[in-house]
Amino acid sequence: MSHLYLILTTAAYLLSLGAYAAFLSSGKEIAGRAGTLLLAAGLAAHYLALLERSRGLHTVPYHDLYGSMSLFGWLLGLTYLGLEIYHRQRSVGAYVLPFMLVFFLAAQAAPPDKLAPPPAHGPIFAFHVTLSILAYAAFALSFVLSLVFLMQERLLRTHRMGNFVWRLPPQELLERMSQSSVLIGLLSIAVGTAMGFVWVDRLQGQYWYYDPKYIVTLLVLLLYLLYFQLARTTAWRGARASKLNIFNFGVVVLSFTVVNFYFSHSHRYF
Amino acid sequence: MEIVLVGLNHRTASVEVRERVSFTVEQARRAAEELRTRGILEETLVLSTCNRSEVYGVPPESSHECAPGLSSFLSEFHSVRADVLGSSLYHRYDRDAVRHLFRVSAGLDSQLLGEAEILGQVREAYKSAHELGATGPVLNRLFQGALEVGKRVRTETELGTRPMSAAAAGVKLAERIFGKLKERSALVLGAGATGEQVVSQLRDRGIKHLLVMNRSHERAADLANQYGGQVVPWGEWDTALQGVDVLVSSVASDEPVLRREILERAMAARGNRALLLMDLGVPRNIEPAAGELYNVYLYNLENLTDIVAQNRGARESEVPRAEAIVEEHVGKFLSWQASVELVGLVEALRVRVREERAAFLRERVASMHSINPGEVAQLEHLIDELLEKLLIEPAERLRGEKELRRKIQNVEALRDLFLDRREKP
Numbered sequence: 001m002s003h004l005y006l007i008l009t010t011a012a013y014l015l016s017l018g019a020y021a022a023f024l025s026s027g028k029e030i031a032g033r034a035g036t037l038l039l040a041a042g043l044a045a046h047y048l049a050l051l052e053r054s055r056g057l058h059t060v061p062y063h064d065l066y067g068s069m070s071l072f073g074w075l076l077g078l079t080y081l082g083l084e085i086y087h088r089q090r091s092v093g094a095y096v097l098p099f100m101l102v103f104f105l106a107a108q109a110a111p112p113d114k115l116a117p118p119p120a121h122g123p124i125f126a127f128h129v130t131l132s133i134l135a136y137a138a139f140a141l142s143f144v145l146s147l148v149f150l151m152q153e154r155l156l157r158t159h160r161m162g163n164f165v166w167r168l169p170p171q172e173l174l175e176r177m178s179q180s181s182v183l184i185g186l187l188s189i190a191v192g193t194a195m196g197f198v199w200v201d202r203l204q205g206q207y208w209y210y211d212p213k214y215i216v217t218l219l220v221l222l223l224y225l226l227y228f229q230l231a232r233t234t235a236w237r238g239a240r241a242s243k244l245n246i247f248n249f250g251v252v253v254l255s256f257t258v259v260n261f262y263f264s265h266s267h268r269y270f
Numbered sequence: 271m272e273i274v275l276v277g278l279n280h281r282t283a284s285v286e287v288r289e290r291v292s293f294t295v296e297q298a299r300r301a302a303e304e305l306r307t308r309g310i311l312e313e314t315l316v317l318s319t320c321n322r323s324e325v326y327g328v329p330p331e332s333s334h335e336c337a338p339g340l341s342s343f344l345s346e347f348h349s350v351r352a353d354v355l356g357s358s359l360y361h362r363y364d365r366d367a368v369r370h371l372f373r374v375s376a377g378l379d380s381q382l383l384g385e386a387e388i389l390g391q392v393r394e395a396y397k398s399a400h401e402l403g404a405t406g407p408v409l410n411r412l413f414q415g416a417l418e419v420g421k422r423v424r425t426e427t428e429l430g431t432r433p434m435s436a437a438a439a440g441v442k443l444a445e446r447i448f449g450k451l452k453e454r455s456a457l458v459l460g461a462g463a464t465g466e467q468v469v470s471q472l473r474d475r476g477i478k479h480l481l482v483m484n485r486s487h488e489r490a491a492d493l494a495n496q497y498g499g500q501v502v503p504w505g506e507w508d509t510a511l512q513g514v515d516v517l518v519s520s521v522a523s524d525e526p527v528l529r530r531e532i533l534e535r536a537m538a539a540r541g542n543r544a545l546l547l548m549d550l551g552v553p554r555n556i557e558p559a560a561g562e563l564y565n566v567y568l569y570n571l572e573n574l575t576d577i578v579a580q581n582r583g584a585r586e587s588e589v590p591r592a593e594a595i596v597e598e599h600v601g602k603f604l605s606w607q608a609s610v611e612l613v614g615l616v617e618a619l620r621v622r623v624r625e626e627r628a629a630f631l632r633e634r635v636a637s638m639h640s641i642n643p644g645e646v647a648q649l650e651h652l653i654d655e656l657l658e659k660l661l662i663e664p665a666e667r668l669r670g671e672k673e674l675r676r677k678i679q680n681v682e683a684l685r686d687l688f689l690d691r692r693e694k695p
Contacts, residue, residue: 027428156446157561159573163584166432166442170449171544235542238565 005049006108012042013077013101020093024167032090039081039093046074046104066107068133073103075130075137079184083141087177089169095144124199131192136252138185139224143249145178146242153239175238178245179231182224189224193217213264216255223248272332273408274311275367276340276359277324280381283358291348291355293318295398301325301347302404310339313406315399315413317374319391321381326371328408337361368412368603372596375420377430384429384585384592389420411606419599426595429588432581436574437467439581440548441475443574444516447546447567455479456516457502459527461489464550464571465520472516473497481510485521511536515543520550526557533560548574612684619688620661627653 016038023032050070080096152168155161169177200206227248231241260267278291293301298316305311311327318324325344329336341359345352362370370379375392377384396413399405405413424430433439441451448454456472458465461484469480480499483506484490490501502510511517511533521527528547533556537545542565549556549570561568631653635646667674 027431028426152446156443156567159569159576161577161580165446168446170445171447172449233541235538235564237542238544240564 005045005052008045009042009049009104010101012038012045013097013104016042017094017097017101020090020097023090024094024164027167032093035090035093036081036084039077039097043074043077043081046070046077050074069103069107071130071133072137072140073100073107075134076100076103076140079134079138079141079181083177083180086180087169087173089173089177091167091169092145092148092174092177095148096141099140099144122199124195124202128192128195128199131188131195135185135189135192136256138181138188139220139249139252142178142181142185142245145174145181146245149174149178149242150239150246153242171238175231175241178242179228182228182245186221186224186228189217189221193221211264211267213255213259213267216251216259220248220251220255223251272329273326273364273367273412274329274336274340275324275326275362275370276337276344277317277322278355278358278360279322279324279379282360287350287354287358288321288323290350291323291344291358292320293323297347298395299398299402299404301343302399302402304347305340305343306404308343310336310343313409314404315395315409317392317395319388322374322379324374326367326409326412328406334363337363365600365604368415369596369600371412371416372419372599373593375416376423376592376596377420378423378589378592378596382434383582384423384588385434386424386430389417389424392416392420407610408607412603415599415603419596422595422599423592427588427591429585429592432584434578434581434585435467436550436571436578437464437471439574439577440468440518440550440569441471443548443567443569443577444472444546445475447544448515450476451478451516452476453478454515455481455513456518457481457483457510457514458493458499459483459517459519459555460521460551461486461493462520462522462550465518466493468518468548468550469493469497469499472518477516479513481514483510507532507536508539511545512539514545516546516548518548518550519555521555523551523555524553526553526555528556528560530557530559530563533563533566537563537566550574615685615688616661616664620657622688623657623661624654627657 016035019031019035019038022028023035050067053067053070076096077100080093080100084090084093148168149171152165152171152174155165156171168174223244227241227244230236230244236244278288280288283291293316298318301316302314305314305325305327309330311325312330313328315326316324317326323344325340327336327340341355341361342352344350344359345355348355371392373379375389377386377388380388392413396405396417400410433442444451444454451472452475454477456469456477456479458469458480461482472480480494480497481502482490482494482499483502483504484493485504487501487503490504493499494501507528517528519528533545533547544565544567547556547560547566547568549568552571554570556568556570558568558570560566627650631646631650635641635649641649
């Protein structure tokens with residue numbers, strides 16, 4: 001990545017984090033707006049960085065750990081921005097930006113890929129990977145929202161209101177935002193996985209061959225479906241559903257790291 | 271174009287005096303008319319709330335000279351002896367009057383620091399006086415500035431954001447949990463004064479359904495009628511608790527009226543939907559162990575009072591920011607006022623210079639025999655041109671340069687220097 005985009009993206013994300021934090025502590029509307037605008041600017045610079053990398057590689061920019069993590073951070077930001085605009089709620093930005101920054105900066109430190117890239121060409125493969133990473137990003141966002149929910153729930157139940165609780169989104173809205181995010185993740189992972197099967201069929205002439213990644217992905221899908229159902233209709237609503245959501249994200253992280261590195265035959269970084 | 275303010279508030283006058291000197295809307299209009307008819311004020315506005323009665327005005331002459339007449343008027347209008355009123359009244363002039371109004375509008379002068387109602391009251395007072403035609407360019411500008419200050423302080427600082435009463439804190443908590451209350455329901459246990467305060471605030475926030483339960487059916491019906499609620503017979507917990515999101519309890523009872531078992535059953539029936547319990551009773555009405563139930567948020571009066579105490583500290587820490595906004599707008603208003611006054615001064619100076627020029631030429635030309643009328647006219651034209659150049663340039667600079675207007679602190683001094691007092695514009 002050119003240094004220009006690296007600097008621009010990092011600066012915009014850092015400033016956005018500062019503005020969102022200022023909004024959270026002071027409640028100044030102008031700080032919140034600045035946070036949103038800087039996040040949008042950071043996402044634009046980040047997109048240009050991904051685009052440049054893609055042109056350099058003549059393929060999608062995520063067949064290695066760098067690209068995968070960087071795209072993850074970008075999609076996390078994009079999903080958050082969409083939810084922020086939809087729900088008109090900026091108070092979570094200060095919690096999401098650190099995750100984005102960690103993924104973006106960690107991507108810079110990722111080791112170069114020593115393995116040969118997969119025959120990763122064509123729009124179906126691109127959609128398969130992009131939608132899968134979008135799903136992970138949406139699940140990550142939902143994880144952050146559940147963490148904020150649990151933190152606020154604890155403060156409310158122990159009557160320790162402090163200064164910033166008044167600035168956080170209402171509990172009910174946090175739950176709805178988390179569910180919206182999971183819904184995006186579920187749709188993305190369902191379509192993305194289906195496209196993966198189509199791509200495998202074109203590549204190898206068969207839809208199915210055993211890969212532990214499939215099992216874990218199916219498990220992730222089921223766990224999030226369970227969360228989606230429990231969070232809306234049963235006695236699990238509230239803190240219990242949020243805890244389940246946090247557990248689910250643990251499985252996603254497991255799928256993204258251990259399963260990819262040590263067990264999967266065809267997935268490495270997504 | 272001076273400004274005068276005469277008034278009293280919760281700091282200077284007892285409740286009895288405040289009550290006697292308060293204005294109804296109709297009285298405020300009548301007072302404004304009389305003040306102008308009698309020539310005490312050219313522009314006038316009466317601001318009257320439960321904690322203050324203030325008359326703002328632009329006097330025809332000096333503001334200091336007009337103040338005693340204004341005090342006498344208030345004494346006469348409300349039939350309160352001047353010596354009783356005298357010790358309660360305060361007088362503010364020009365910059366101090368402007369600052370006072372802006373602080374009032376910001377909620378900095380309120381008994382309850384940062385209270386929001388005062389801004390609406392200032393708006394209403396201004397609207398009423400404006401419709402009556404009692405305000406003019408000065409008070410229009412002044413009160414528009416005051417409304418802007420109030421709005422900025424409320425949006426840019428936290429002076430008015432935190433609840434300052436147990437009732438308000440309870441309602442804010444409900445919003446922390448449920449968001450907007452328009453689709454929510456509340457159950458009120460007891461018909462006491464504290465509970466009624468919460469009900470009133472919940473209604474202001476647009477709560478959809480209100481259920482009232484009280485041992486005395488009559489009192490429950492009164493409260494329900496007053497706030498558009500529905501009476502539920504005492505003790506029908508299962509029915510009442512099934513659909514509500516907020517429960518406010520202020521029952522006079524030695525023992526808790528709501529036991530954990532009742533709430534446990536209710537939570538199971540409601541599928542564990544979140545429930546906020548506000549126990550405002552002393553002794554407590556709700557068994558403390560109910561707070562351990564899943565998705566139950568229990569706050570008693572002490573918890574709510576603690577929140578109010580925290581908020582008071584937070585509000586006080588916002589005062590410097592609010593004061594800075596007030597000072598910024600005082601500066602803006604005074605700059606505008608100075609620009610209008612200075613431009614008027616330059617115009618008056620121009621008229622005077624023309625008169626001086628005419629007298630000067632008459633006197634000097636009379637002694638010059640060699641000069642013909644055509645040359646006199648030419649001389650007049652040249653002198654006019656020179657004088658215009660000398661005066662128009664400063665006038666234009668005054669119009670355009672804010673910094674210059676700011677530097678000229680005392681227009682009175684300039685006026686005294688170049689014009690006789692009687693020639694004031």
